[in-house]
Amino acid sequence: MYALDPALRVNLLGLSLICHSVVCCRVSPLQKAQVTSLVRKGARKITLSIGDGANDVSMIQAAHVGIGISGQEGMQAVMASDFAIAQFRYLTDLLLVHGRWSYLRLCKVITYFFYKNLTFTLTQFWFTFQTGFSGQRFYDDWFQSLYNVIFTALPVIMVGLFDKDVSASLSKKYPQLYQEGIRNTFFKWKVIAVWGFFAFYQSIVFYYFTAAASQHGHGSSGKILGQWDVSTMAFTCVVVTVNLRLLMSCNSITRWHYFSVAGSIAAWFLFIFIYSAIMTSFDRQENVYFVIYVLMSTFFFYLTLILVPVIALFGDFLYLSLQRWLFPYDYQVVQEMHKDDPHEYSMIRLPERSHLSPEEARSYAISMLPRENSKHTGFAFDSPGYESFFASQQGVCVPHKPWDVARRASMKQQRQQPQRTGRS
Amino acid sequence: MSVSGSESAASANKPKYSKFTQQELPACKPLLTPGIVIGAFSLIGIIFVPIGLASLSASQEIVELIDRYDEECVTASDKIGFIQDSKANKACTRKITVPKPMKGPIHVYYQLENFYQNHRRYVQSRSDQQLRDKDYKDPKAVAKACDPEATTGDGSLIVPCGLIAWSLFNDTYAFSVNKKSVTVNKKDIAWASDKNSKFGSNVFPVNFQKGGLIGGGNLNDKLPLSEQEDLIVWMRTAALPTFRKLYGRIETDIMASDEITVVIQNNYNTYSFGGTKAVVLSTASWIGGKNNFIGVAYVAVGGICLLLAMGFVVLYVVKPRALGDPAYLSWNKEAAEYSH
Numbered sequence: 001m002y003a004l005d006p007a008l009r010v011n012l013l014g015l016s017l018i019c020h021s022v023v024c025c026r027v028s029p030l031q032k033a034q035v036t037s038l039v040r041k042g043a044r045k046i047t048l049s050i051g052d053g054a055n056d057v058s059m060i061q062a063a064h065v066g067i068g069i070s071g072q073e074g075m076q077a078v079m080a081s082d083f084a085i086a087q088f089r090y091l092t093d094l095l096l097v098h099g100r101w102s103y104l105r106l107c108k109v110i111t112y113f114f115y116k117n118l119t120f121t122l123t124q125f126w127f128t129f130q131t132g133f134s135g136q137r138f139y140d141d142w143f144q145s146l147y148n149v150i151f152t153a154l155p156v157i158m159v160g161l162f163d164k165d166v167s168a169s170l171s172k173k174y175p176q177l178y179q180e181g182i183r184n185t186f187f188k189w190k191v192i193a194v195w196g197f198f199a200f201y202q203s204i205v206f207y208y209f210t211a212a213a214s215q216h217g218h219g220s221s222g223k224i225l226g227q228w229d230v231s232t233m234a235f236t237c238v239v240v241t242v243n244l245r246l247l248m249s250c251n252s253i254t255r256w257h258y259f260s261v262a263g264s265i266a267a268w269f270l271f272i273f274i275y276s277a278i279m280t281s282f283d284r285q286e287n288v289y290f291v292i293y294v295l296m297s298t299f300f301f302y303l304t305l306i307l308v309p310v311i312a313l314f315g316d317f318l319y320l321s322l323q324r325w326l327f328p329y330d331y332q333v334v335q336e337m338h339k340d341d342p343h344e345y346s347m348i349r350l351p352e353r354s355h356l357s358p359e360e361a362r363s364y365a366i367s368m369l370p371r372e373n374s375k376h377t378g379f380a381f382d383s384p385g386y387e388s389f390f391a392s393q394q395g396v397c398v399p400h401k402p403w404d405v406a407r408r409a410s411m412k413q414q415r416q417q418p419q420r421t422g423r424s
Numbered sequence: 425m426s427v428s429g430s431e432s433a434a435s436a437n438k439p440k441y442s443k444f445t446q447q448e449l450p451a452c453k454p455l456l457t458p459g460i461v462i463g464a465f466s467l468i469g470i471i472f473v474p475i476g477l478a479s480l481s482a483s484q485e486i487v488e489l490i491d492r493y494d495e496e497c498v499t500a501s502d503k504i505g506f507i508q509d510s511k512a513n514k515a516c517t518r519k520i521t522v523p524k525p526m527k528g529p530i531h532v533y534y535q536l537e538n539f540y541q542n543h544r545r546y547v548q549s550r551s552d553q554q555l556r557d558k559d560y561k562d563p564k565a566v567a568k569a570c571d572p573e574a575t576t577g578d579g580s581l582i583v584p585c586g587l588i589a590w591s592l593f594n595d596t597y598a599f600s601v602n603k604k605s606v607t608v609n610k611k612d613i614a615w616a617s618d619k620n621s622k623f624g625s626n627v628f629p630v631n632f633q634k635g636g637l638i639g640g641g642n643l644n645d646k647l648p649l650s651e652q653e654d655l656i657v658w659m660r661t662a663a664l665p666t667f668r669k670l671y672g673r674i675e676t677d678i679m680a681s682d683e684i685t686v687v688i689q690n691n692y693n694t695y696s697f698g699g700t701k702a703v704v705l706s707t708a709s710w711i712g713g714k715n716n717f718i719g720v721a722y723v724a725v726g727g728i729c730l731l732l733a734m735g736f737v738v739l740y741v742v743k744p745r746a747l748g749d750p751a752y753l754s755w756n757k758e759a760a761e762y763s764h
Contacts, residue, residue: 136544216713226660290617337748
């Protein structure tokens, strides 16, 4: 009987799910798609399919994630796919390195975005209790509009682009780190609740510390600060704290992070210096006129600017320290295990190879021989290196085929280009 | 198969390499090791405690006397009727004894409670352009900004318009120390930016308090707005419903055990809405008025950080974990459990 028959399909699925791997051979394109749909709908798992030819198109489209290999068999698979790669072996990098980093970055960006807006808004919220519930806004209109556009936008983009928990080579060395994505470790309700709690705590700190501390005269002149002074002070603290909090949650900090965080805080000060120095007829009321200069002439401003961000970040710092010590995530343990490794990109340039054993040196020399270009990339399992792919995954070392080594050694010598893409 | 041809085709397709696009930027990878945690908490503690102590000591030297007078200054049973009666004698005498010597200048504030200067409709009821520009007479814009205190009954504009100006505080205080009267310097009580730019030196009050209801004090028609410092101070709306505003300064020193007599003209009506009034005398230092809050907060945070630093030392000793111990990897832990 036909195994994909409705009567037998369930048994086939059940059997397949028990196995480590299942090989279906001599299948037509439609059957490929049917098998993929069977697993997708029956097992309710996320499926990925990879293929290089026109016969793989329906399978690629049937799975959740479809990957096409561009090459010898043409571009039909690529055009139907979600991701396109050039060689089959790049799949490791796609999943274990870039896919994992992408998950991490996405979780960080989303949770941080909610946190910063929650903090900003809750600080205003506490004010409503003391305005007779009349709905008076705490912040000036322009502060609110530009908060997400200028003062806190760029750093989180930098984190979303560049954050790495462990390096690419370590991601491949510890493929179990991929489980973090499968278990949804970084986007559980618990994680979001923690961010929410700290947003709540920080908003209380921002509002009460700035409002309570402004009740009395300031400076030796004893003059009193008004509502817009207090709100500008609170807003300054919010912007500074929220940007510094981002630095605390980064795993790798490049110079772009420093630029964007410092730049955002500097942009805020530049904005408020200019905005409060001009009187425009566009501003309905000139509430914020000269506010920052008045504030900066009091000791209150500097004392509060040092105190409030530290108190606000204190809770987060305490939580992060305890979490890392008592309940470390896997990637944190890996980071600690390899914290003294030299920077990964400096390893490529090491000139001496004296630490390699003779076999390793020979193997390295063979791999440095000129390779065929493009000719074998489309046939995923046909290229010479790939017979040993599964073997090497199991730790068995399979030597290169002698006819292949001889053929490559007899090829015309080309100038060696340092290979970067796809190689760790 | 031409190797060289496909080589150059491949290198033509290869994207331009840059550290930015290939994500190979040099990066610092901070780890929260025990040393860093303890160091950070200790550093904050060491910096904050002295700052807090300095602020506290400055604040403790400040002498602040608060005297609430609204309840005791009106003996009539109908307080609201009394306060609204323009012919009643509203003078009230209060005596304050000075516990510690007060060095001049001594700042005099009036403190109001339960007065919501931060109410939405109150805050927006002003026209800043009218306040600084005497030629600004757009009636529709003024009406929109200042309603219901924009025009008098017959439609002429009120300067300064709006509820904030209309509700100007008008209690006055006359001080005498040991029966000798002292003058209160009412100059320079408003911020310079307000006086110089926000309130025009050629704008004079027009039709003030002639809108029907009287909400507060009156203004001298002969003085331009930039010299009406009480109005300027009042119009810098306060953030919270309990606030104080600067009334003036007494430039002389006052000794301990001196008796200050305040003659208050109790004009302002806070009785209709359950507000309270008080007069405050306070010295000032570099930190401003008596504000224990900042000093206490600094000392508290510094102290907690030092305690936490010690707590973390204990934690790292009691629950040690070798940095980078592979046994903590979840798959090794599961394998360990499985093998049991």
